[in-house]
Amino acid sequence: MRTTRAVPLLLATLLAATACGAQVERSTAETVTVPRCAQPVPYRAPERAVAYEAGSADKLFALGLGEKVRGYVMPPANPPVEESPWAADYAATEKLSTDLLNRELVVDAGADLVVAGWRSGFSDERGITPELLDRLGIGSFMHTETCWNYPGFPERVAPLEGLYEDMHRLGAIFRVPERADDVVAGMQARVAAVTDAAPRLDPPPSVFLYDSGTDRPNTAGNQVPPNDIITLAGGRNVLDDVDGRWTDVGWETVVERQPEIIMILDYGDQSAEQKIDYLTSLPQLRSVPAIANRNFFVLDYNEGISGPRNIDGLERFGAYLREFRR
Structure with a gap:
């Protein structure tokens, strides 16, 4: 040393x-x-x-x-x-x-x-x-x-x-x-500026984060930054009861929890647009409100992993939720 x-x-x-x-x-x-x-x-x-x-x-x-x-x-x-x-x-x-x-x-x-x-x-x-x-x-x-x-x-x-x-x-x-x-x-x-301006909808808009995956989607539990980004902006992570970081769930869980918004983590070989196209093509997701209403929010990879850009992601998602209408 x-x-x-x-x-x-x-x-x-x-x-x-x-x-x-x-x-x-x-x-x-x-x-x-x-x-x-x-x-x-x-x-x-x-x-x-x-x-x-x-x-x-x-x-x-x-x-x-x-x-x-x-x-x-x-x-x-x-x-x-x-x-x-x-x-x-x-x-x-x-x-x-x-x-x-x-x-x-x-x-x-x-x-x-x-x-x-x-x-x-x-x-x-x-x-x-x-x-x-x-x-x-x-x-x-x-x-x-x-x-x-x-x-x-x-x-x-x-x-x-x-x-x-x-x-x-x-x-x-x-x-x-x-x-x-x-x-x-x-x-x-x-x-603080984001949380002060957050919409007070009851219940809060429900959000599912889609990272990747076909047989089983990879998503965010309660121990990664997107959980806080969603919550502080005024929403609710539908997987906030999962005590973990990045985790796989079944598509049936997504259908069961009926998210109103799908947050797309943008990175890797698939673009955000390709991920959205894939999700909207799945017959089993047709009853999910986020799919039916095409409510998607794209979160940059470096806004989703621990780092200063988490605050950028929070500000952007906060602005998105302030315009969200059921």
């Missing part, structure tokens, strides 16, 4: 309360202790971070940390980085791979921190876990939203609260806590 200079005394004695009640503990002169999920971990100030997917890179770029990012890994399903609000930061940063995260890539890059999610970047099956990186002397940071079933140190936080938590934690790790406070305050103000 790269040896870093001692942090200033003010930061060395930092004690910051975070969004979900966890705390950044007092650090030594060289490290600051920050939760990785529910596990307290000491971090040196990173200089060569590697980010997996746009959600990770966007968080770092939103904090003004482009110079501390060694590179990013962007699987091909992710929409083009040129569409990001931080396109200039991506252009100035090396794309290390268009494959999945792996140990060799991280080591070859000389990374001193890897930012990813549990089972969304980090994976036992692929042989790259925080524990492995600890043994290699490489730091790791996991998106709080993915921590709900992290082995040994689970942490359950509402997805958008997890986004705020991540910004605070990354701010502490990179020694820019005041910058993180400002970024989070800006996000919270935007969220």
Whole structure:
């Protein structure tokens, strides 16, 4: 691991309360202790971070940390980085791979921190876990939203609260806590504006998210950002009783729950239009109000995974619901 200079005394004695009640503990002169999920971990100030997917890179770029990012890994399903609000930061940063995260890539890059999610970047099956990186002397940071079933140190936080938590934690790790406070305050103000303007329909418009799948559709449970986007904008995720992240259900469940709106997650080989065409072609869905009335909302992939663009998705869906009529 790269040896870093001692942090200033003010930061060395930092004690910051975070969004979900966890705390950044007092650090030594060289490290600051920050939760990785529910596990307290000491971090040196990173200089060569590697980010997996746009959600990770966007968080770092939103904090003004482009110079501390060694590179990013962007699987091909992710929409083009040129569409990001931080396109200039991506252009100035090396794309290390268009494959999945792996140990060799991280080591070859000389990374001193890897930012990813549990089972969304980090994976036992692929042989790259925080524990492995600890043994290699490489730091790791996991998106709080993915921590709900992290082995040994689970942490359950509402997805958008997890986004705020991540910004605070990354701010502490990179020694820019005041910058993180400002970024989070800006996000919270935007969220408050949406919730204040949300329609108060009774019952709330019911929404089914369609990710992909033919035999069984993949959708959003209550532990991923779209659940919060739907709820805060004034709707209800028809799968909000599913205690999980991305999950498969049967088409009969979609019919049974009669969603009034279908939210399309836009990514991958199928365009949003192709996904809509597929759904409207299924005879078994003809009785679903969203299909009969062609009520579709397209959510960009990077608005649906944990990252600053969740707020963009919330604002857009909030505007959509304000125009929704039964």
